[in-house]
Amino acid sequence: MVNGCKPNTNINEIDRALGELNLAIKNHYEWAGKLLRLELLGGEPDDDLIHIESHKRCHFSYWLAAQAEMDDLQVELISEINRWHEIVHHQARLLINAIIASTVTSELLDDYLKAQQEFIQAIDSYKVYLFSLRNLHDTLTGLPLRQMLYSDFALRRQRCRREDKQLWLLMMDIDRFKRINDTWGHNAGDEVLRSVALTLKAGTRRKEGIYRFGGEEFVMLLEADNEREAARAGARICRYLEQRPIKRNGEEIQVTVTGGLTPILEDESLHEAIGRADKAMYFGKTAGRNRCIVTGPKGEFINVS
Numbered sequence: 141m142v143n144g145c146k147p148n149t150n151i152n153e154i155d156r157a158l159g160e161l162n163l164a165i166k167n168h169y170e171w172a173g174k175l176l177r178l179e180l181l182g183g184e185p186d187d188d189l190i191h192i193e194s195h196k197r198c199h200f201s202y203w204l205a206a207q208a209e210m211d212d213l214q215v216e217l218i219s220e221i222n223r224w225h226e227i228v229h230h231q232a233r234l235l236i237n238a239i240i241a242s243t244v245t246s247e248l249l250d251d252y253l254k255a256q257q258e259f260i261q262a263i264d265s266y267k268v269y270l271f272s273l274r275n276l277h278d279t280l281t282g283l284p285l286r287q288m289l290y291s292d293f294a295l296r297r298q299r300c301r302r303e304d305k306q307l308w309l310l311m312m313d314i315d316r317f318k319r320i321n322d323t324w325g326h327n328a329g330d331e332v333l334r335s336v337a338l339t340l341k342a343g344t345r346r347k348e349g350i351y352r353f354g355g356e357e358f359v360m361l362l363e364a365d366n367e368r369e370a371a372r373a374g375a376r377i378c379r380y381l382e383q384r385p386i387k388r389n390g391e392e393i394q395v396t397v398t399g400g401l402t403p404i405l406e407d408e409s410l411h412e413a414i415g416r417a418d419k420a421m422y423f424g425k426t427a428g429r430n431r432c433i434v435t436g437p438k439g440e441f442i443n444v445s
């Protein structure tokens with residue numbers, strides 16, 4: 141079960157993480173090949189194999205060291221890989237010393253092979269995690285999908301409680317998107333969606349999360365101390381998009397969004413907050429679009445600029 145992720149992940153980052161992991165695994169197979177060569181052909185073992193801290197000199201450890209900013213589940217999975225990586229190196233060292241002293245036993249060999257198996261198993265569990273995370277992202281825009289919003293929400297709410305911050309939900313819908321599809325075609329519509337997602341993500345700050353909610357709707361979770369700060373953040377993201385027309389085949393397509401912004405109350409579900417933000421957003425559509433409407437806890441419209 142995927143349990144939230146680094147702030148603002150997107151599908152490209154997950155693909156990059158999988159690529160880097162595959163490269164680290166390939167390097168480790170090369171290391172294991174060296175050990176096999178030594179066992180079968182003899183020769184002098186180098187530091188990669190017998191140094192007391194060989195696990196820290198190994199390419200795989202560079203990959204381990206590069207894993208930062210993770211949620212609790214990722215930390216658990218990576219530390220399991222780390223643990224078995226160290227054991228593999230330790231068992232390899234015991235085996236090599238036994239080869240040199242001609243005292244290899246089947247027990248020593250089995251211990252090494254078991255450590256290898258556990259190491260690979262730990263890596264597989266992490267890969268399963270990354271693939272499940274990938275499935276929660278949209279392949280068109282690269283953004284996390286609605287399901288991910290629900291799983292991240294609990295983590296973000298916990299963090300806000302700890303830091304005594306208020307969590308807000310901003311729902312945004314692209315204005316007159318049907319016209320874009322009708323004028324330039326569905327493929328152009330897809331390109332516009334992709335560009336809008338990239339622009340929104342670029343305009344999103346570190347502690348904010350942006351999601352593709354469905355169709356041409358996006359949701360953002362943001363933290364703010366008060367209504368004024370939240371309204372400023374909502375207006376900022378809408379302006380950010382407005383000021384960056386999308387370039388396509390030498391033409392510029394002006395895209396705007398209308399947003400509905402609401403605080404998420406202490407005892408309510410995400411679903412309830414979405415309902416309020418949705419109503420505010422539709423109010424904004426009827427009021428002329430390209431604006432962000434702030435709604436209070438009871439659904440009253442506060443800021444309609």
Ligand SMILES: Nc1nc2c(ncn2[C@@H]2O[C@H](COP(=O)(O)OP(=O)(O)OP(=O)(O)O)[C@@H](O)[C@H]2O)c(=O)[nH]1
Nearest residue numbers: 313314315316317318319321326329330355356425
């Ligand atoms: N190209 C493309 N179009 C999509 C996608 N998802 C939804 N749409 C289109 O988005 C359009 C949304 O249109 P409407 O709901 O009528 O709203 P609108 O034209 O954006 O107008 P307002 O929301 O009232 O400003 C529909 O034509 C959908 O087919 C997608 O993934 N790709």
